Amino acid sequence: MSFSESFRQNFLEADRWKYLADGLLTTLEITVFAVLLGMVLGFLVAIVRCTYIKTGKLRPLDLLCRLYLTVIRGTPVVVQLLIIYFVIFASVPISKTFVAVIAFGINSGAYVAEIVRGGIMAVDNGQFEAGRSLGLSYRRTMMYIILPQALRTVLPALANECIVLLKETSVAGYIAIADLTKGGDIIRSQTFSPFLPLISVAVIYLVIVMFLTYLVGKLERRLAVNERR
Amino acid sequence: MITRRIACMFVAVAMAGAMLTSCGTPENTVHSIDDLKGKTIGVQIGTTGDTLAGDIEDGKVEKYNKYSDAVQALKQGKVDAVIIDKDTADVFVSKNDDIELLSEGFADEAYAIAINLDNAELQTQINGALAALEKDGTLKAIKDSYDGENGGERYKSPEGADRSRGVLVMATNAEFPPYESREGDDFVGIDVDMMNAVCDKLGYQLKIDDMAFDSVIPAVQSGKADVGVAGLSVTEDRKKNVLFSDEYTVTHLVVMVRK
Numbered sequence: 088m089s090f091s092e093s094f095r096q097n098f099l100e101a102d103r104w105k106y107l108a109d110g111l112l113t114t115l116e117i118t119v120f121a122v123l124l125g126m127v128l129g130f131l132v133a134i135v136r137c138t139y140i141k142t143g144k145l146r147p148l149d150l151l152c153r154l155y156l157t158v159i160r161g162t163p164v165v166v167q168l169l170i171i172y173f174v175i176f177a178s179v180p181i182s183k184t185f186v187a188v189i190a191f192g193i194n195s196g197a198y199v200a201e202i203v204r205g206g207i208m209a210v211d212n213g214q215f216e217a218g219r220s221l222g223l224s225y226r227r228t229m230m231y232i233i234l235p236q237a238l239r240t241v242l243p244a245l246a247n248e249c250i251v252l253l254k255e256t257s258v259a260g261y262i263a264i265a266d267l268t269k270g271g272d273i274i275r276s277q278t279f280s281p282f283l284p285l286i287s288v289a290v291i292y293l294v295i296v297m298f299l300t301y302l303v304g305k306l307e308r309r310l311a312v313n314e315r316r
Numbered sequence: 317m318i319t320r321r322i323a324c325m326f327v328a329v330a331m332a333g334a335m336l337t338s339c340g341t342p343e344n345t346v347h348s349i350d351d352l353k354g355k356t357i358g359v360q361i362g363t364t365g366d367t368l369a370g371d372i373e374d375g376k377v378e379k380y381n382k383y384s385d386a387v388q389a390l391k392q393g394k395v396d397a398v399i400i401d402k403d404t405a406d407v408f409v410s411k412n413d414d415i416e417l418l419s420e421g422f423a424d425e426a427y428a429i430a431i432n433l434d435n436a437e438l439q440t441q442i443n444g445a446l447a448a449l450e451k452d453g454t455l456k457a458i459k460d461s462y463d464g465e466n467g468g469e470r471y472k473s474p475e476g477a478d479r480s481r482g483v484l485v486m487a488t489n490a491e492f493p494p495y496e497s498r499e500g501d502d503f504v505g506i507d508v509d510m511m512n513a514v515c516d517k518l519g520y521q522l523k524i525d526d527m528a529f530d531s532v533i534p535a536v537q538s539g540k541a542d543v544g545v546a547g548l549s550v551t552e553d554r555k556k557n558v559l560f561s562d563e564y565t566v567t568h569l570v571v572m573v574r575k
Contacts, residue, residue, distance in 0.1 A: 178341045178392045263358070263378040263389070273379060276362030276530040279537060279557040 097283040103274050110270025111291060117187045117266065118253045124192025125252065126245070129199025132156070134229070136200070137207045141215070142225065152200070159197035165258045167194055172262045187259045187266075195252050199245060206241035207233055239310050246303040250296050257292075267291060341393035344574040349420055352571065358386035358395035362530030364549045365399035365569050368423055381528065382491055383408070390572060391415060398572040401425075401547060405570050407493045410464070418571040426563035427495075429511075430536045430544035433559055438542065442561045445517040449510070455564065458509045462494040471509035477516040484520035486511050487541035489529040495547040498526075507545045510564065533558055 098104040132152045139149035159167065168190040176186060210233050218228030260269035271288035275281055346355060354374040359366040361379040369377045378395050380386040386398045387408050400408070405417055429446075431439045449455045454471070461467045488507060490496045496505035503524045515522040525541055536544040536558050550560050 173388055173392070180342070180393065183394075261381060261385075263380045263385070265379070269379070272361060272530065275534070276366070277553070279533050279554070281534050281538070 093280060093283055097274055097278050097280060098287075101277075103277070106265065106270035106273045107267065107287065107291065110265055110267040113184065113265060114253070114256055114259075114267040115295075117184060117191060117256045117259060117264075118249070120188040121191035121195055121252055121256070122249050124188060125195030125199050125248070128192065128196030129203055132196065132200035133203035133207060136204050138225075138229075140208070156197050156200060159194055160201075164191070164194045164255055165261055168258065168261060183262055183264050186262065187256065187264055191252060191256055191259075194255070195248060198248055198251075202241050202244045202248065203237065206237035206244075209240055210236045242310060243303055243307050246299065246306065250299050250303075253295060253299070254292060341391070341574065344396075346397045346418070346571065346573045348418065349422060349571060352397060355396040356394075358389050358398040360386060360400075360529060362533075363401075364423070364425055364551060365401070367551070367553075368569070369399050384491060387412070387415065387572065390574060393574070396573070399569055400572050401492075401549075402567050402570045403494055403565075404492055404547070405572050408572070414575050415572055416575050418573060420571075422569040422571050424566070424568045425549040427547050427565040427567065428550050428563045429561040430533060430548050430554070430558040431561065432536055432539060432542070433557070435542070436559065439559045439561060441518050442514060442543070445514040446562055446564060448517060449513050454513050455510065458513065459506055459565075461509070462506050470504070471513055473512055473516050478519035479521045481519040482521065483523050484511075484515055484518075484543065485523050485525055485541045487525050487527060487532045487535040487544045488546045489532055490524075490526045492529075492547050496545075506565075507547065511543070511545055 098107075132155065135145055135148045135152050139145050168187065171190045171193075172183070172186050214232055214236065215228055218232040219225070223231070256266060257268040259266040260272060263269075265273065267288055271284040274284040278284070346352060352372050352375060355372075356376045356378060357369045357372065358378045358380055359369050360383045361381060366377065366379060369375060378386070378389065380389065383398075383400055383404060386395065386400070389395045390398045391412065391414055399422055402417075402421070409415055409417060429442055431442065446455070457468065458471050461470050488496045488503070490498050490503055490505075492505070494505055495507045496503060498504070503526070508524065512522050514520075525535070527535060529546060532541075532544040532546045532548065533554060535541040544558065547565075548554070548560075550563060554560070
């Protein structure tokens with residue numbers, strides 16, 4: 088079969104390109120909301136853990152956070168997704184995209200938490216002591232002195248986490264979500280030709296990731312401007 | 317004090333979980349094939365049920381990777397019906413008391429063995445073997461042996477069977493009882509025993525390659541497998557991509573719903 092014929096069969100016939108277009112939208116939708124959820128969760132968990140490490144307060148919450156980190160980082164994301172869909176939301180009528188956002192968001196939150204905690208702990212303790220001796224409360228020291236400095240160190244790592252998350256959503260097809268990967272699979276199951284659907288799915292992911300990587304690079308350069316050496 | 321707070325938190329989480337899981341599943345709304353209009357229908361990706369469900373008016377098709385996932389979703393009320401092959405549906409129904417089949421069949425089909433387009437010689441060989449097995453009653457005996465509790469003796473290869481022609485690789489998806497499934501480390505099922513019998517007749521050694529259902533035909537096409545035997549229904553679209561042997565089972569699709 089010639090390339091143009093194969094292209095016609097895989098994308099134009101029966102409007103099959105729509106599987107990829109719709110799938111891409113679903114993938115982006117899941118990724119964006121999961122990233123937001125992951126960031127919120129991750130920052131909360133990181134602050135709880137750092138507060139415990141620095142001051143010894145919030146011990147019960149710290150234990151809970153450590154349990155969360157252990158469970159989420161110790162199990163594969165596909166398994167978490169299936170558990171959330173088939174066990175936790177067993178008989179609740181709920182949108183599958185929402186389930187995916189929750190699953191990937193909770194998963195990503197654990198990794199974000201460790202990145203942010205690393206960033207906070209990397210800020211010299213002298214900064215913290217300086218803030219406290221100037222009479223700022225713990226919370227204000229955290230908000231105005233520590234977090235802004237930590238954020239600059241962790242931003243590139245956080246952006247990388249978004250890239251990882253985007254690719255991880257490719258397992259959403261397990262719960263019959265028609266995301267980008269599944270869109271390619273659907274075309275493959277109808278045309279029986281593996282080459283074009285798989286390659287085009289890969290290229291689409293690659294283009295998005297390259298674009299994100301470009302943005303991260305730009306961000307890193309801008310952050311470096313303020314760096315005093 | 318602290319431990320009590322943690323304990324309270326766990327109890328709360330567990331209770332919330334229990335509440336979510338124990339909510340009643342929605343009442344079945346599909347009582348005939350006409351009722352499928354506008355409903356959410358679960359299928360396995362790449363099956364004939366998948367293709368036909370796409371033609372249902374206003375229907376929303378959920379394409380699961382496995383029939384077992386689609387049936388699970390049906391039981392939990394995530395889909396309204398599942399379109400599935402009759403014999404496999406019977407196995408699911410026998411193991412779950414909260415689902416049943418509509419009495420009217422959905423579409424007639426026939427299973428055949430898929431062979432690479434360039435291998436007409438193997439097609440002729442397999443057709444010859446199938447005809448011989450049909451004639452001497454082996455095929456019927458194999459099918460009967462998987463008929464639930466009252467199944468007879470399973471097929472066994474004769475002692476010292478000829479293996480001179482080497483290995484024949486069979487692509488299948490071993491999640492489709494009674495045609496193919498796993499029993500411990502072994503593959504069992506009508507397709508498996510039938511192919512063993514075919515290989516015994518032709519002088520091949522059977523090797524089974526278990527994969528996703530929608531990979532079976534591509535595996536045959538690309539030459540990774542010699543034959544695809546996975547309860548494959550013969551369709552015009554598939555005929556453009558692989559050769560089919562003579563049909564060995566005539567069956568139909570059914571609609572599975574909650575009780």
